[in-house]
Each structure stands twice: as structure tokens, then as C-alpha cells.
Amino acid sequence: MSSSFQEANAPVLRASSGENVAGQRARRQPRSATGRISDTRLPDSRSPRRWVVSGNTLMLRFDSTWRGVTHHGLPGSASGQHAPVSRERSWPTDRPGDGPVRCMLTSMTCRAFLALALAACGSGPAAHPAPAVQAAPPVVPVTEPVVAATDRVPFSSEERVAELAFLRDAIRDTYAHLEVKKQQWGVDLDALFARYEPRIRAAETWTRYEAAMVGFVSELHDAHVAWRRKRGASEAKRRIVRLGLDTKLAKGELIVSNVWKGSSAEAAGLAVGDRIVAIDDEPVDRRMAVLATVRSASRVEAAAYDFAEGWPVSRAAIDAPLRARQITRERAGAVVTVGVLPETTGRPGGEPPAIELEHDGPIAVLRVRSLEGPVKKLVETVGPLMEAIFAAPHGLVIDLRGNDGGFEDNARALAARLVAGDVTGGTTRVRLSQRAREAHRAWQALVEDPDRKGWSVAQPLTAHGVAAGRYPANIAVVIDAGCRSSCETLALLLREAGGRLIGERTGGASGAPITVVLPSSKATVTIPARAMYDPHGAPIEGFGVAPDDEIFDDRAAIAAGHDPAFDAAVAWACQRQASPCP
Template identity: 25%
Template structure:
């Protein structure tokens, strides 16, 4: 029911949604929206929607135009969609290939996907890319490749695949939840001089900090260290800062965020700084492996490590505005909207992400041979004398 007592219409929800975005989103103008033209574009389409579900999907499409993973729309009855237990990637040869797959699928990294449900895979991908969601080209590719596989839980999808030495064949996979497993923090020696630490998420609390400290202690005598945060979706900024603290002898800047006061153009500045921590600091060379799966607190970590002098290797992070505010809309829908506009290093990360010093693209050969080209590239760069990126001379007192 609307304010006048009549039946609530989807276009009325759209109007409220747009007003809340304008009053709360930290930087509509930066995202390219200087007036109400986007609202005008969607108003007619929402009015013509055949049902509420179709109208909500259009509203979600509007919200996605901000390309901000901290800003999203939820609504009653929103369907849950899943992929089969595989991940796809676009390799440097310009084809779609399996990046990883659960053993139950019989697929292997490097298998080329030719069609999805008998529709040309590349044409589908290119069509989705035109309206893809994400701050960078890598993030938009990732979104489009996921969308190709999404469907109702338990439903099946048919993939037509080419495998070197086996030719073309079909597989039918069930869409279901899939956990890649693994520990939150794991580590190993790569060789006599180099260590490797994998951080899957920045969990909050002393337990996470101890896990990392134990891993670092085990690799204390190494000359080189690789920290892998690929596909780390974030967690606690404080935990990210605690890790950074083991690599610095002075405070370093992680981010500067501008928190918008709702309904105004007044912003409060928040400066996040990592400080030295622990009984000793690692003095060897450090590389951080990143990709478009690095989000939120993980970008906070990547930014701080870059300021600390670490070498970033891989592909750009996704980038977004920060934190999130819940806003209830008429009819039961909920808008989650970012609250802050962050700067990581010297560049706003929204719509940019954080770029690596060394960008790496995978090839079919890399996947088929089981090579981790990003890790190999990082090790090679660390071992080159003069290849170390010194911490910038940044005076925090200026903030």
C-alpha cells in the first residue's frame, strides 16, 4: 500500500530507491550520474514490467550500473541462483576455458568451452559483457562468465567442451553449492629461499592474527615471501592492518575514506593507518598476488602492502565504495548502499581497483600444464636485484 492508501506500484518503489541512492550513495557524480536521466531511462521500463519480479530485476539492473559490490538490492522472493562446481576464465588466446573444476565434473583446467546449452559460448559472453557489472574489465569478464552458468539450484546445464587430445564432447553438470575448501591461513616453503602464505579471508579477532603470526614465524628465515590473497573477498580491516604491521617499521597509510552524511554533501574524513606490530618484522622481499576476486578489506590490505613496499602481481582488484547502509524500501525490498568513498594509495579504488605492478594473463598452456603463472612471475621478480619497490615517502602528518 502506498502513502495515499492505494495499491503500491513498482514505479513508486523505483522512485524511492532513486531518491535514497541520491541521498546516501557517496559519489553519484563520480559514477557518471549527474542528473535524473538514469531514473528516466528505467521509469518507463519498470512501468511496463509484467510483474513485480520483472520490475525488481530492472531495479537491480539500475543499481548495478553503479558497478559497486557494496551496493545491491534485495527483495522478497528474490531467486537464489547457483553455478555448477566450475570456474571459467578468458585466456590470452581469446577463448573461454575452465579455470578450475570439482573432481566430480570430469572437467580439467584448460578445457575450452565452446557452447552452453547449445548456444555459442563466446557470443553469449560478449552479449553479457555489454551490460556486465564490475569496476574493471577483469571484474566485468568475471561477472559475465559466472552469469553464463547461473540457474536454479539442482538444475542441469550442458557444456560443449574441447580438450586437447580428446576432441569435442558434452558434459551435463548440476548447479549446486560448491566449497573450494582449504584453511583460512596456510603456508609452505616454495624453495630454500622463498616462502608462501595463503590468506583466504581476513577474519576478525585474535585467532586469525595468531594463525598468520604462526605462519610468518615458520618462514622467518626466508629471503622472499609471497602472500596470496587472490579471491579473498575481505572481512575485517583491523585484521588486514594487523598483517601489514608485521612488515613495517613505521606507520603506513591503508586508505582515506570520505563518509557522506545522508541527505547532504558534507563528508567526514577517516584515515586508516597500519602500525608496526609483533616482536619482529619480516625484512625480506615481499610480493602480493591479487586478482578481481580481491574485495573490501582485502583491497584495504593490498593498498597498505603497496604503501609498505610490496610488489603486486596478477590482475587489478575489483574496486568499490566502502562499508554499507541498510535502507528499507516500500513493499519489503531492501537497498544496501555504500557509505564511503575510499582512496587507496593515491587513486580512488571505485571504478579503478588497485592495479598490480606486474600484470599477468593466463594462457591455455598454463592451465593445461597446471602452472601457477602468477606465482612463478612473482618469484622471478623478487629474485631480480633492483626489482624491489621501495615504500613511498609519505608523510602521514599531512593528513
């Protein structure tokens, strides 16, 4: 500092030895556990003074603002042995006598440090030469990663955020299960928007944008809420690859239930009954522990089912080389890791038909794997099968496991062919938003329930029987967490038609989703606008349909080729036989 600057501020420097700016002895404040507090009044803004020292605070004036720098020990340093740190504070000086300024003295060491700093500041050039300044290393320019033109989102960050807000509002006024999701999962749309808005704003590529949008809708724990976008012709295509095996969850263990003949899984030595311990070095137990956070399923059990069914199948870039996956299995206490190369071929013999009739001795077994497709096609398929079932009514097992739904009209049509009169399995209610009314013509005439604003009055979930009479023998219906949506509708109707539900609770997903087109990406999002309830008024979404007889898989049964739930269903169907079933 120059000598003239020091002289102009000399009267103020004395404040560092205990005097305030008026030359009066500063009044001592009570000492606290962390030090001593002193008060200082700042000079008038018209004063020529440019800096003031009070205690351990150095105050500098810039135009009409005083800035204070306080030195003190680090937190927890009563002795002041740690290196000092600085905090800067500002006080406006719009009128004379602004203040007071309070500063905390944490140790005498800090005050000594400040005094030395001030002395050095006013002592002119240093007595020793300053160390040589090393040349700065060359600046390496930071370059953004190259993004293919086909992967870059063609609209701005503001438009992306606006699209997210549009989706949030569409869910708020149309989604039928929002209250259930709040209760079960703590879903808060505004909080979700606040959390995803930065991700959407930064998502400049389709890869990141899709991940963010899918993540947002998945937070609702509802597979019916789905974000989809048609890929451009120039975008990377993917293919489905399979490991050649099937697995089931049995009492928390991932068990191999089927190994495809001639597959790489068979070549690697995997066998039915093996327990999968790890997949690509990640323990299965760890995956099981976080299934509650799998957001696309309304129930944890449904998420577990999806994991057991889905992990052997994945998608890979169409031109990417396939790599072997490391599968660790346990058999009779021995743990071995094997490499299994994914295959692009499908299941040997192809996928089974959506609806198929078999026989287990005298018992008819109707396997209903899907309710997709037009009603006319289902009626054409089921008609001849029902004729055969009624021709030899020795007991009927209807296996609905793994049926993830389709069209509700198909569920009604199938149930109607087992009864002569009407059966009602529950009720439905529609969220009467403008979007919902426009999506379905039949919903335009629905009347609002005066006791539930924004909702329709309850509509009966009824199948109108077309059979000559009710099926005369026992009906057993096998269900599990893979039975969802329209499959759950069918389960409710079949129970009212006299069927007994055996197995595990269903997945808990009711839908009738409508499709919303997003404004910028033109992607579509399906949003369920209707809720389904059982005959007692309990919601199906998030809870599922409970079986009459709850039976679970176990490892020993799977290894032996047994199916406990199916075996129990056959036993129930046999009970009204004139002669015992074999």
C-alpha cells in the first residue's frame, strides 16, 4: 500500500488495538464459548476512510458499500490451531452511522494472523524477493462429445420442459389411480416435475430425453402409463436376444424352470432346479432387495415376476457383437459361474398360442395366455373349444398365469361362454376429464357421481352369458402376479361364475388407458382413465385379486417337474367326479 493511503487511514488503524472509530475504548462484551464479540460503527459514507479494522474483521469500502472479511478458526477449533478461513459480509452505508457490525473472535491466534497480514499490507515491498512464478501449463480446450445429428433432439430445452409440464398436467386431470399411487408410493406430481425438470432441460439427445421421460412416467408404478416414440429411419435399430432358459421366483429364490433344447444355456450346463446366484457378477439377492423401487409395477410381487420372466431376454444394437453373460448358479451347494452367449433365435417350436385346450386325464385344461386381438377372433377360437369342454364336463382348469391382459371385451366374451345368465365381477369408474370423454364415445354419456366429483357413477363389470347352461362341473382358475389388467377382469368374472381361484395374488393393474400425444416430440403416452373394483369395492390397482387358495412355487417342486398350484387346481376340479381322478 502507498504511504499516503496509510496516512489517510491512520486514525482508523488504532481501532485494531481496542479503540472504536470515535477514539473511545470499545465496551467489552461477555466472552462466549467461542470467543469475544465486539461492536463497531461504520464511518459515514462521506468519510474519506477506505478501510476499518475491528477485532478480527477487516472492512473495506467500495463506493457506498462496506465489505467485511472475518478471520477465525475452523469449526470446532477452540484453540485456533487450524488454518484460518475467511467470510465476507457487506453493509450498505446509505446514511451516517450505519452499523453496528458484529464479529466473532474465535482465538488470539486469528487476531495475531490478521495483525500480521495488515502489517504486511502496509509495509511496502517485501524484504525478500518473491518466488519465481512458474509458467502456467498450456490450456487444453474442452470439447463437447460429438453427437450424431440423428440423435439430437430437434427442439429447445424450453420446449422440452414445456412438454414435461404438459404431461404432468395430463396425468393430473386424467389418471384414474393418482390417489392410490399417493397412498402406496408417495407420488407427488409437482415434486416429480421439480426433480425431472433439470434432467429434461439437459437432455439434448434422444437417448437422454427418452431415458428422462420414461423415468418420469415409471415413477407412477404403473405399466399402463407408457411413453413411446417411433424411431426415425436413420436411428439405430435394436434386436431381441435370448439366453435360452426360463426362470421362476420361488420363495425369494431365482430358480431355472426350463432350459431350451439345443440352446447355449444347455451347452453351458445349466439345468432345471439350479438356483441363479448372480448375473454378470451382480448378486440376485441385491436385485431382489431393490425390487420395491422397480417403478413400472404396481406391486413388488409383480416386479419380481417381471424380473424372473424378463432377465433372460434383452435388446442389443443390431450391428453390435454379442458377448457372453456370466451366470453364477448353485446346485447341491456347489457354486459355479458359466458363460452363456445370447442367441437371436426364438423359443424352439415357436411361442405357444394365445388360447389352447389340453387335457390332464379327464380334466380339461384351458390355457389363456393373452386377451389381445379383436373379439371376433377370440370368439372364433373359443367357440369350438367350449363345445368340447361342455361335451365332456369332467372338470375344468383355466390357467391364467402370465397373462398380462389385452381387451376387456375379450374377458367378458370368454366368461360369457361358461354361463347362461349374467355375472357381475365388480364395478368400474371413469375419471371424467375432457380428454377421457373425447377418447371413448361410450364415456361421453357417463354421469358424474355427485358424491365423487370428477368421477362417473359406478358401472357394473358384467358378462352376459350365452351358454345353454352353467358349466356343471368344478372350475378351478390358476392365477399369479403375471395375471394383470383384463386378465384380472376375467378372474373376477370366473369367480362369480363359480370358479375357485388358486395360486398367487394377481398383479394389480387396471387400465382402459387413453393415448395422449405430446406437443413437441409427438411421442405418445398412455394414461389409464378408469379404475376397477372388486365386488366389495376394493380397488384392483396396486392390490390385485386375492386367490381363494394361496399356493406358491418352491424349488424342490420345480426341480422335480411339479407345479403345486396347477396340481391343486386339478385336484379341485376332480372333486365332483363320479370316480376319482388319476
